Amino acid sequence: MLKIVVCVKAVPDPKQERKIRINPVTKTLIRGDIPLVLNPLDKNAMEAALQLKEQLDAQIVVLSMGPPSAGNIVKECLALGADQGFLLSDLAFSGADAYATAYTLAKGIEKIGSYHVIFCGMASSDSSTEWVGPEIGAFLKIPIVTRVKEIIETEGEWWKVKASLDNGFRVVQVKIPAVLTVTRELNNPRTLSFSGIIEARKREITHWGINELCVSDDSVGLKGSPTIVSNMASIELKREVEIITGTREEKAEQLIQKLVEAGVI
């Protein structure tokens, strides 16, 4: 049986992200009360797993590291069709950079046991480093393919996938177990209805903390993170604006005149 792990991150709802701001005086984050949702690209990762399960004999394990409230997104993935859900949650895990996050997730995957393919999103909407998937692969010492946009062949040990490049794409053959990070082009994720989301809250998931993972507290969270945020500054890219007023026609004509005067059209 094919064992699939999907790594999903709970992120502040991207539509409300703008409420998070830097307080220019205290240089700390003003977080607002933005609800956590499933990272957009992780929906594509989840969908990739569900489609494989429809074709093959497969089991889907969903894994997330985050605060206790991130449990809800793991439960949603169970409601979508995953078989098991794990949340790695511990105060010691907080403040992790991509390195410590990937390390903790890799430890979780090792504890879950056997796996054939690990799906991640290409990027999270809030940190957007694109590092977590590849670094999980590095810690587990397995190959990775980033930006997968088509899964061509899944028979046997060598899978064939198509992955985006800046100016084109590549076709890659990769031996499983492997980490694949996925792009939006890969599929159209199914979604839960509102009542489905409420219903999902009743699902059971497994919680693991630092003791269950058997890791030392200086290898996870802020202490296990090589990088730190050492300063936050608000910056301004201000220009002197001229607001063009009038009826639509007048605004259009005036704007054209300004642009012609500036010599740019």
Next chain:
Amino acid sequence: MKSSCGAVWVIAEQIGGRILMESLQLIGHARKLADEIKTSVEVVLLGDKLNGQSRQLFAAGANKVYLGNNPELTCYQQEIYTEIIVRLAKEHKPEIVLIGSTSTGRELAPLVAARLETGLTAHCIDLVLNEDKLLEAMVPAYGGLLTITCPEKRPQMATVAKGVFPTPEPDENRTGEVVPLDAPGEVPHRIETLEVIYEEPEGIPLESAPIVVAGGAGAGDHEGWQVIADLAEVLNAALGSTRPAVDEGWTELETMIGQSGKIVNPELYIGVGLSGELQHMVGIVGAQVMVAINNDAKSPVFEQVDYGVVDDCRGFIPVFIEKIKEYWSRNT
């Protein structure tokens, strides 16, 4: 060059033997950092049938080039590229390693960083040294700028957003040392690139377009996006986007402008239905004239442009297009 600390490294990238502009720009900036800490700039270049490219790297500011030159290295191959760079870094202990935020760089950098057990800053838009000579990587976030450092672990690694540093003026008098690399011996073989296809992007390339029209979440849907695309077509402009427009599937990732996308320097930028988030705006600071079209007079985008039109984009743009056509028929 003798120095107390490790060198500043740049992992250069080539396609078909042509060094990417991004790599030369990184070398130019690495030169500045290296001069400040009195160390050398060393470049790792992997490829095949390379001949004379090192001269270009020296002219850009490199002191030394580690050159891997054999058929196995023709194009990026994950395991062998990672292995070579990790081994070299363990041997020579660079202080700083810089990699371009290209699709290849973004895959290679985290693999190398994890193997070297060090930190990696993503897609930074500037790199400076502080008074303790610690590398400060600047990353836009939450309408501000985060300074990310890696105080304990070495090397300090960062990927750099495309196009943030100028291309250095080549100095043909500069020379340096070429260190040929041996094949790395046994490397696992579990992944192979079978084929690389380069696609000409549709329309006018963003990087060189004199006019850029960028659309954002305010487009609302596919139809609204088409209105913005029509404006780009009429103006003979390249079409750019913000991340929500990509997330919604109205356009491709390749059109995204900003920190995680492309940096552009047009004569004219017209931002439509976008709010002026810093992560997008850092991609167009070099624009000469900037215009915003947004239906919310209080949108922060209006503080960052030269001309603002407060209007619904779907209502305004068709009128604007008609007037542009009229103007052209009168003036040609």
